[in-house]
Amino acid sequence: MKVGIVMGSISDKPIGEKVIDILKKFDVDYEIRVISAHRTPDIAVDFAKNAESNNIEVIIAIAGKAAHLAGVMASITPLPVIGVPAKSSTMDGLDSLLSVVQMPKGIPVATVAIEGGENGGLLAVQMLSIKYPELRKKIAAYKREIATEVIKMDEEIKSLRR
Numbered sequence: 001m002k003v004g005i006v007m008g009s010i011s012d013k014p015i016g017e018k019v020i021d022i023l024k025k026f027d028v029d030y031e032i033r034v035i036s037a038h039r040t041p042d043i044a045v046d047f048a049k050n051a052e053s054n055n056i057e058v059i060i061a062i063a064g065k066a067a068h069l070a071g072v073m074a075s076i077t078p079l080p081v082i083g084v085p086a087k088s089s090t091m092d093g094l095d096s097l098l099s100v101v102q103m104p105k106g107i108p109v110a111t112v113a114i115e116g117g118e119n120g121g122l123l124a125v126q127m128l129s130i131k132y133p134e135l136r137k138k139i140a141a142y143k144r145e146i147a148t149e150v151i152k153m154d155e156e157i158k159s160l161r162r
Contacts, residue, residue: 001132003124004056005032006047006073008063012086015062015117019084022121026138028128031056037063037072044069048076057131058124061109062117064088067099070109080127083109084120 003023007016016032023030031054035044051059051073059077061070062084070083085096093114101111112119122139129135 001027001128001135002029002031002055002057003121003128004047004051004054004059005030006035006044006059006061006069007033008036008061008067008069008086010034012062012064015084015086015115015120018117019060019062019121019124022118022125025142026125026135028125028135035069037068038066041072044072045076048073051077051079058082058127060084060120060124061100062086062120063100064093064096065090065099067096070100070111071103071107074103074107074109081109082120082123082127083111084116085111085114087115 005016005019007013020030020032033047035047037044056079058080059073060082061073063069064086065088067085070081074081083100085093085100087093088096097114100109103109110123112123125135126139129139
């Protein structure tokens with residue numbers, strides 16, 4: 001089980017760290033890189049072409065502004081690609097979101113929320129759980145865990161009633 005995480009810039013590292021936290025929680029191996037679709041296109045192509053032979057099963061691409069990294073990856077590899085739009089300095093991430101989600105027919109990119117590193121990691125784990133049933137059990141336990149947290153918060157807030 002291995003996920004490739006590519007970031008368009010080192011400024012995307014905080015989002016990448018959120019992805020890594022989730023992958024570690026589920027004992028999923030990963031490789032993380034900074035690769036720009038625009039500034040290092042040859043490296044981007046090489047990464048995408050060789051991802052499968054490097055035992056990567058899902059790619060998570062994090063990028064802001066024009067945010068073409070996920071689309072470039074998806075256009076080259078047969079592996080599933082998850083795009084995580086990053087906030088940018090001009091449109092608070094809306095430009096990134098639209099760049100990731102508006103893919104042409106035949107080049108799908110699964111897209112999570114702006115700055116949604118946790119959900120990017122979780123979606124990758126869910127994709128891997130198709131092949132690795134032990135992950136499906138861990139995902140089910142995780143969902144019970146987060147439900148319990150909400151129930152506790154609800155109990156706490158209900159106690160404020162008079």
